Structure formats: structure tokens, C-alpha cells
Amino acid sequence: MAPVPATAAAAAPAAVVSTHEIRRAQRADGPATVLAIGTANPETCVPQDEYADFYFRVTKSEHLPELKNKLRRICNKSGIEKRFMFVNDDVMEAHPEFADRHLTSLDARVEIVSKVVPELAAAASAKAIAEWGRPATDITHLIFSTYSGVKAPGGDRLLASLLGLRPTVSRTVLSLHGCYGGGRALQLAKELAENNRGARVLVACAESTLIAFYGPEVGCNDTIIGQALFGDGSGAVIVGADPVGAVERPLFEMAFASQATVPDSEGAITMQHKKGGMDYHIGGGVPEMLAGSIERCLADAFGAIGVAARWRDLFWAVHPGGRRILDLIEEALGLDNGAMAASRQVLREYGNMSGTTVIFVLNELRRRFVADGAEGADWGALMAFGPGVTVETILLRVGSGLKGN
Numbered sequence: 001m002a003p004v005p006a007t008a009a010a011a012a013p014a015a016v017v018s019t020h021e022i023r024r025a026q027r028a029d030g031p032a033t034v035l036a037i038g039t040a041n042p043e044t045c046v047p048q049d050e051y052a053d054f055y056f057r058v059t060k061s062e063h064l065p066e067l068k069n070k071l072r073r074i075c076n077k078s079g080i081e082k083r084f085m086f087v088n089d090d091v092m093e094a095h096p097e098f099a100d101r102h103l104t105s106l107d108a109r110v111e112i113v114s115k116v117v118p119e120l121a122a123a124a125s126a127k128a129i130a131e132w133g134r135p136a137t138d139i140t141h142l143i144f145s146t147y148s149g150v151k152a153p154g155g156d157r158l159l160a161s162l163l164g165l166r167p168t169v170s171r172t173v174l175s176l177h178g179c180y181g182g183g184r185a186l187q188l189a190k191e192l193a194e195n196n197r198g199a200r201v202l203v204a205c206a207e208s209t210l211i212a213f214y215g216p217e218v219g220c221n222d223t224i225i226g227q228a229l230f231g232d233g234s235g236a237v238i239v240g241a242d243p244v245g246a247v248e249r250p251l252f253e254m255a256f257a258s259q260a261t262v263p264d265s266e267g268a269i270t271m272q273h274k275k276g277g278m279d280y281h282i283g284g285g286v287p288e289m290l291a292g293s294i295e296r297c298l299a300d301a302f303g304a305i306g307v308a309a310r311w312r313d314l315f316w317a318v319h320p321g322g323r324r325i326l327d328l329i330e331e332a333l334g335l336d337n338g339a340m341a342a343s344r345q346v347l348r349e350y351g352n353m354s355g356t357t358v359i360f361v362l363n364e365l366r367r368r369f370v371a372d373g374a375e376g377a378d379w380g381a382l383m384a385f386g387p388g389v390t391v392e393t394i395l396l397r398v399g400s401g402l403k404g405n
């Protein structure tokens with residue numbers, strides 16, 4: 001053992017405190033709680049019934065009428081009415097190479113998204129911080145999730161600076177989690193908030209399809225399905241334990257969180273950055289695969305905390321990956337058609353914004369609780385899915401800030 005220098009020995013505390021005591025003092029007393037939510041979208045809004053015309057025009061693909069009809073058919077059945085996006089006529093005029101995935105375009109795409117995605121996240125975060133009611137410098141941890149982040153220093157650094165966060169804010173980036181990014185970020189925020197007394201964690205998810213926007217190709221149905229479903233948006237949540245009475249408003253308590261990987265599902269959803277933009281695959285059997293796994297995930301989660309839950313008594317914040325996913329999950333759990341109204345509303349108004357969508361759903365649920373005085377369900381489940389295939393489950397309880405509105 002190395003000798004202890006005299007100066008270090010002199011600086012040692014008089015009373016010996018065990019690391020167990022130090023650890024106990026660091027832990028929060030209560031559960032991680034959602035304290036504020038904010039959302040934002042880019043300006044360009046395309047109605048779903050005009051999307052096929054827009055897409056085939058800007059990608060100069062009118063010579064493929066069968067694919068255009070297929071996109072129209074899927075758009076009609078998508079349960080989506082409109083979507084927001086950064087891609088518009090100006091972007092495509094400035095970057096005609098984006099229309100052809102075989103041309104090199106990743107550098108140009110990264111150049112754009114590494115600016116606009118953190119800016120969008122800043123817009124959503126600023127709303128969350130304003131609602132929270134405390135200064136941005138009280139944020140202790142930042143978790144930034146996006147599939148557009150392929151650069152260092154990353155969007156988390158730009159976001160922290162746009163918001164004026166303290167230089168000691170502890171930053172983490174989650175990348176390429178796709179549609180389970182929001183669920184993963186919230187789970188991580190729960191761990192941080194409960195294990196660091198006084199921590200206030202800003203979760204910011206932001207997605208832009210610009211990184212993966214290219215023209216249609218015969219034989220590549222993934223492109224058509226992606227074009228029919230996905231949109232751009234950002235959602236931000238502030239999570240902390242032991243809310244400060246007069247200032248902070250507990251919206252949802254996070255009682256338990258878990259992650260599960262669906263067996264034999266590795267190739268079902270994939271994403272990979274390539275020279276012509278982000279390549280993705282969404283297998284045809286994804287809705288069935290999720291519907292077949294969801295009940296086990298819920299039973300395991302409620303079993304772990306010893307709560308006997310009846311599915312139809314819960315409130316639901318489920319990632320609306322596609323209309324059929326919500327239909328099959330409702331069927332698998334024996335739920336009424338209205339159980340996932342918040343997810344369906346977000347799908348209708350924004351499409352699938354990948355990892356950020358579940359935050360929009362949480363915001364919509366909050367809106368509904370405020371509107372009806374938090375009548376009804378006390379317990380609920382947030383569920384998000386993505387590549388892996390990965391299922392994130394968070395058990396929620398309505399917070400005191402939503403009761404008696």
C-alpha cells in the first residue's frame with residue numbers, strides 16, 4: 001500500500017463517515033416525478049392527404065405512379081391527419097441530392113440536423129422550464145436523445161448552451177434508440193433523480209426525418225412506410241424527486257421502470273447511417289410482435305412492485321408507432337377502443353415522431369386529466385418500442401399536481 005501523504009492525513013475528517021452513510025444521504029426520499037412537460041415542432045406542416053403529392057414532387061418521382069398510389073393507400077389508413085417537418089421545397093431545392101439515397105449526402109444532412117435538432121429541443125425545453133417555474137441553472141442533469149446525433153461535441157452541448165444551463169450540468173446523449181428513445185431517457189432520468197438528492201433532470205428528445213428523407217425506389221417498401229408515418233418534433237420533461245412544495249407541481253410519479261428485449265426480433269426494426277442518409281427497415285410483423293409481448297412486460301412490471309392491476313383500469317401512454325400497433329395492443333389487453341385516445345390523438349395530429357412521441361402522449365394525457373379533474377384511473381403505463389426489438393415500460397401514478405384541478 002502506498003504511504004498516505006502528511007497533507008492528505010491532515011485533511012481527513014475528524015468523524016469517520018462510512019460510504020454507506022454518504023450513499024444514504026445522497027439518495028432522494030420519494031419517487032422520481034414528472035414536474036413539467038414542453039413540446040415543439042418545425043413550422044412546415046403537411047396535411048396527410050397532400051403528402052403523396054408533396055413527396056413525389058420534391059423527389060421528382062412522378063414516373064413511379066404505382067408507388068405513389070401505395071403511399072396514398074397507406075396514408076389513408078394511417079390514422080394521421082397532418083405532420084410537421086423540416087424538409088420542404090426550399091431544402092430540396094438547395095439539396096437535390098437528398099432525393100437519391102445512392103448519392104453521397106450524409107455530410108450535408110448532418111450539417112443541417114446538428115443545428116436544427118438541438119434548436120428544436122431548446123424550444124421544447126424552454127417551454128418545460130417556464131412551466132416548471134425554476135431557473136434553468138437549477139437543472140443538474142441533461143439527457144438528450146435523438147437519432148440525428150452523429151457528431152461530437154454533440155447536440156447536448158449546444159442545447160445546454162442555448163438554454164443557459166450551468167457549466168457543471170451532467171450531460172448524457174442517447175442516440176439511435178429510435179422510437180424507444182423517450183422511454184429510455186425517462187427511465188434514466190428516474191435513476192438519476194432518485195439516486196442524487198435534489199437532482200433536477202431535463203430530458204429532451206428531438207427527431208428530424210431530414211436525416212432519412214429520400215426518394216422512393218421500386219422494391220423498397222420501407223421507404224414508403226417511413227414516408228407515410230414519420231414526422232419531426234421535440235418533447236422535453238423535467239424529472240425530480242421530493243418536489244419543492246410551493247413551486248413544483250407533481251404531474252406523474254414514476255413508480256417502476258423496466259426494459260425487455262423481444263426474443264428473435266433482432267432484424268425486425270433496424271437503423272443505420274449510410275452515405276446517402278439514415279437507412280431504416282420496419283418489418284411487416286412488428287405490430288403482431290409487440291401485441292404478443294406487451295402483456296408479459298406489464299405483468300412483470302406490476303408483479304415486481306406487488307400491485308394487482310386490471311388493464312382496463314389503467315391510463316395509457318403508449319408510443320403510437322402506427323395505427324395497427326395501437327389496434328392490436330388494445331385487442332391483446334382486452335381494452336376498450338377509447339383506452340389509447342391520447343396516443344391516437346397524437347398520431348392524428350403529428351404522426352410518429354419516433355422517440356419524442358411518447359412525451360407528446362404524456363402531455364396530451366396531462367391535458368385530459370386537467371380538463372376532467374383527474375377523474376378515473378390512478379395508475380397507468382407508459383410504453384415505448386423500437387429497434388431490438390426493445391420494449392420500455394414505466395409504471396406511472398397520477399401526481400398530486402393533477403388532482404383536484
Ligand SMILES: CCCCCCCCCCCCCCCCCC(=O)SCCNC(=O)CCNC(=O)[C@H](O)C(C)(C)COP(=O)(O)OP(=O)(O)OC[C@H]1O[C@@H](n2cnc3c(N)ncnc32)[C@H](O)[C@@H]1OP(=O)(O)O
Binds near residue numbers: 287385
Ligand atoms: C415527415 C416525413 C418524412 C419521413 C421520412 C422517413 C423517415 C423515417 C425515419 C425514421 C426511421 C426510424 C425507424 C425506426 C424507429 C421505429 C420505431 C417504431 O415506431 S416501431 C413501429 C413502426 N410502425 C409500424 O410498424 C407500422 C405499423 N403498421 C400500421 O400501423 C399499419 O399497418 C398501416 C397504417 C401502415 C397500414 O394499415 P393496415 O390496416 O395495416 O392496412 P393494410 O393491411 O391494407 O395495408 C396497407 C398497405 O400497407 C403495407 N404495409 C403495412 N405494413 C408495412 C410495412 N411494415 N412495410 C411495408 N409495407 C407495409 C401493406 O403491405 C399494404 O400495401 P398494399 O397492399 O396497399 O400495397
